[in-house]
Amino acid sequence: xxxxxxxxxxxxxxxxxxxxxxxxxxxxxxxxxxxxxxxxxxxxxxxxxxxxxxxxxxxxxxxxxxxxxxxxxxxxxxxxxxxxxxxxxxxxxxxxxxxxxxxxxxxxxxxxxxxxxxxxxxxxxxxxxxxxxxx
Amino acid sequence: xxxxxxxxxxxxxxxxxxxxxxxxxxxxxxxxxxxxxxxxxxxxxxxxxxxxxxxxxxxxxxxxxxxxxxxxxxxxxxxxxxxxxxxxxxxxxxxxxxxxxxxxxxxxxxxxxxxxxxxxxxxxxxxxxxxxxxxxxxxxxxxxxxxxxxxxxxxxxxxxxxxxxxxxxxxxxxxxxxxxxxxxxxxxxxxxxxxxxxxxxxxxxxxxxxxxxxxxxxxxxxxxxxxxxxxxxxxxxxxxxxxxxxxxxxxxxxxxxxxxxxxxxxxxxxxxxxxxxxxxxxxxxxxxxxxxxxxxxxxxxxxxxxxxxxxxxxxxxxxxxxxxxxxxxxxxxxxxxxxxxxxxxxxxxxxxxxxxxxxxxxxxxxxxxxxxxxxxxxxxxxxxxxxxxxxxxxxxxxxxxxxxxxxxxxxxxxxxxxxxxxxxxxxxxxxxxxxxxxxxxxxxxxxxxxxxxxxxxxxxxxxxxxxxxxxxxxxxxxxxxxxxxxxxxxxxxxxxxxxxxxxxxxxxxxxxxxxxxxxxxxxxxxxxxxxxxxxxxxxxxxx
Numbered sequence: 001x002x003x004x005x006x007x008x009x010x011x012x013x014x015x016x017x018x019x020x021x022x023x024x025x026x027x028x029x030x031x032x033x034x035x036x037x038x039x040x041x042x043x044x045x046x047x048x049x050x051x052x053x054x055x056x057x058x059x060x061x062x063x064x065x066x067x068x069x070x071x072x073x074x075x076x077x078x079x080x081x082x083x084x085x086x087x088x089x090x091x092x093x094x095x096x097x098x099x100x101x102x103x104x105x106x107x108x109x110x111x112x113x114x115x116x117x118x119x120x121x122x123x124x125x126x127x128x129x130x131x132x133x134x135x
Numbered sequence: 136x137x138x139x140x141x142x143x144x145x146x147x148x149x150x151x152x153x154x155x156x157x158x159x160x161x162x163x164x165x166x167x168x169x170x171x172x173x174x175x176x177x178x179x180x181x182x183x184x185x186x187x188x189x190x191x192x193x194x195x196x197x198x199x200x201x202x203x204x205x206x207x208x209x210x211x212x213x214x215x216x217x218x219x220x221x222x223x224x225x226x227x228x229x230x231x232x233x234x235x236x237x238x239x240x241x242x243x244x245x246x247x248x249x250x251x252x253x254x255x256x257x258x259x260x261x262x263x264x265x266x267x268x269x270x271x272x273x274x275x276x277x278x279x280x281x282x283x284x285x286x287x288x289x290x291x292x293x294x295x296x297x298x299x300x301x302x303x304x305x306x307x308x309x310x311x312x313x314x315x316x317x318x319x320x321x322x323x324x325x326x327x328x329x330x331x332x333x334x335x336x337x338x339x340x341x342x343x344x345x346x347x348x349x350x351x352x353x354x355x356x357x358x359x360x361x362x363x364x365x366x367x368x369x370x371x372x373x374x375x376x377x378x379x380x381x382x383x384x385x386x387x388x389x390x391x392x393x394x395x396x397x398x399x400x401x402x403x404x405x406x407x408x409x410x411x412x413x414x415x416x417x418x419x420x421x422x423x424x425x426x427x428x429x430x431x432x433x434x435x436x437x438x439x440x441x442x443x444x445x446x447x448x449x450x451x452x453x454x455x456x457x458x459x460x461x462x463x464x465x466x467x468x469x470x471x472x473x474x475x476x477x478x479x480x481x482x483x484x485x486x487x488x489x490x491x492x493x494x495x496x497x498x499x500x501x502x503x504x505x506x507x508x509x510x511x512x513x514x515x516x517x518x519x520x521x522x523x524x525x526x527x528x529x530x531x532x533x534x535x536x537x538x539x540x541x542x543x544x545x546x547x548x549x550x551x552x553x554x555x556x557x558x559x560x561x562x563x564x565x566x567x568x569x570x571x572x573x574x575x576x577x578x579x580x581x582x583x584x585x586x587x588x589x590x591x592x593x594x595x596x597x598x599x600x601x602x603x604x605x606x607x608x609x610x611x612x613x614x615x616x617x618x619x620x621x622x623x624x625x626x627x628x629x630x631x632x633x634x635x636x637x638x639x640x641x642x643x644x645x646x647x648x649x650x651x652x653x654x655x656x657x658x659x660x661x662x663x664x665x666x667x668x669x670x671x672x673x674x675x676x677x678x
Contacts, residue, residue, distance in 0.1 A: 005492075016190075017190050017193050017194060019150065019153075019154055019193075019194040019197065019198075020193050020194060020197050022150055023147065023150055023197050023198075026143065026146050026147070026150075027143060027147075030139075030142050030143040030146070030402075031140075031143055031402065031403050031406045032399075032403060033399035033403070062189060064186060091189070091192065091193060091196075091208075112193060112196065112197075113193060113196035113197040113204070114197070115410050116143065116147055116197070117140075117143070117406045117407065117409055117410030118406065118407055118410045118495060120403055120406070121403060121406070121407050121495045122495070124403075124492075125492075125494060125495065128492055133492065
């Protein structure tokens with residue numbers, strides 16, 4: 001959106017739910033112009049992330065085998081990725097849960113279901129705030 | 136791989152259809168996994184069902200199937216609670232889970248609305264449907280009658296329960312609550328709270344209050360009541376407020392044309408506004424903006440200040456040169472440096488710029504407030520484009536207000552309705568431009584001859600209403616007669632056709648207890664009598 005911030009280009013999106021994964025990918029690509037790589041599990045995210053080299057990772061909290069926080073911890077073990085900001089998506093979004101996720105070191109926590117029209121903008125704003133924007 | 140808002144909507148629609156298509160299969164799996172009346176319910180089945188419910192909740196929510204999503208959420212929550220206890224689920228818990236599973240699988244058959252996707256953004260509200268909650272049957276009937284005259288479709292309810300049932304079936308554009316029977320509007324406020332609990336967006340509410348003190352107002356504000364009117368209020372005041380609420384929540388969403396240097400960014404901006412319930416169009420290129428405006432007449436234009444071919448403020452100045460768009464609000468998106476540059480050189484104010492990057496909610500608010508202002512202005516100006524007189528609707532409102540004033544001050548007020556004689560044949564024989572010219576001349580003459588405090592409005596066609604405050608019928612008749620003579624001496628038309636014209640007039644006076652509609656009707660009936668007497672006749676209603 002502006003020259004003042006490093007551009008957000010590549011997003012890794014992790015969600016076990018195929019419908020939502022597809023909606024998120026399309027919404028982020030169409031409305032945001034981002035390059036999105038979608039993964040259906042934490043395991044797949046760990047395998048694909050280093051090669052994809054994302055600017056930002058979006059992570060669903062509740063997934064069947066490796067859940068969001070587990071995936072988060074494992075991603076942080078990968079040297080090439082340990083400073084890539086990670087944003088959680090969660091359906092619960094209760095204050096205590098959000099707090100716990102932020103304490104893990106998440107950049108932000110977004111509520112599900114998200115609005116496909118605005119999710120790209122929301123993600124952009126989180127990215128810009130991460131880089132010092134006070135809007 | 137960026138596309139347009141329509142692109143996204145189309146692709147989402149495909150996914151949604153797919154979801155609906157596959158839903159029966161998923162629901163039958165819910166049925167298979169739910170606990171049976173007799174027999175064990177294994178941990179594995181519980182875990183699978185929980186995951187399935189979670190997945191349906193998420194997908195349904197994403198596609199706007201709110202009821203389905205809520206039912207799935209309930210099932211998921213119950214299973215999670217049961218699984219949290221180390222022992223297996225109790226019989227009661229299993230029964231509750233089974234019921235929730237059934238509610239979910241039946242979502243499609245029991246209640247067809249459960250599976251209907253939520254309306255895009257705003258629930259479908261019937262245009263001008265108004266619900267009135269009033270325990271006082273007599274006042275209710277009176278209000279309903281008045282509201283009808285202003286084009287509302289009012290429906291009265293005596294109890295909050297009856298109101299809630301009706302709202303569940305069809306949401307009105309506004310709910311009017313008569314709390315004037317109460318010293319403190321407690322019951323009215325409780326009704327509003329019940330009405331709008333969990334409703335997003337809330338239904339606009341107007342409270343007619345028995346007291347207008349700050350305590351009552353505060354209580355109303357806290358309850359989320361939009362308009363607080365101490366009763367009795369002037370009808371014009373009430374209608375004005377209702378109109379505003381009804382338009383704010385209009386079925387016609389704000390129309391915003393977006394012009395950006397970067398198509399991806401322009402589309403994203405448009406998407407944000409669409410998500411807020413506005414209609415948008417992305418203009419293809421700055422030099423084709425006039426075509427875009429004609430294609431999609433907007434309430435406001437949102438554009439980048441830095442464009443490839445010229446600056447935004449330059450383009451804005453060009454647009455404002457066209458009479459149709461001379462009042463179009465324009466908001467510029469610009470970097471801080473660009474704002475400085477263009478402020479220095481152009482006729483723009485800082486207020487016209489939003490500094491990029493702008494937060495979504497600020498953008499929406501800035502756009503909505505400008506679009507709203509344009510709409511409000513258009514309604515306020517309320518000028519008939521042909522004659523420059525007030526429009527029918529505008530003069531109607533003023534008549535209402537003037538009647539109230541005349542009654543309050545105990546002063547005379549007279550309404551005259553003028554109708555051009557043989558207007559149709561004038562148009563047929565000499566063409567519409569001549570007919571229009573006659574109408575314009577009469578309008579001009581009236582404006583010259585009447586006082587500034589007199590109100591002149593076009594009642595449609597060839598009919599003009601003149602409202603004369605502080606004037607009795609005798610004086611009104613004299614005044615109209617002088618105008619009649621002056622008008623008869625004028626000729627209209629162009630070089631080759633010169634025609635003369637006349638008008639007939641019906642005059643009626645305001646009386647205590649007479650509504651605006653009644654006064655207008657009286658003047659119109661008197662006009663009919665005048666017409667029977669032939670061209671140029673003036674008749675005064677007998678008192």
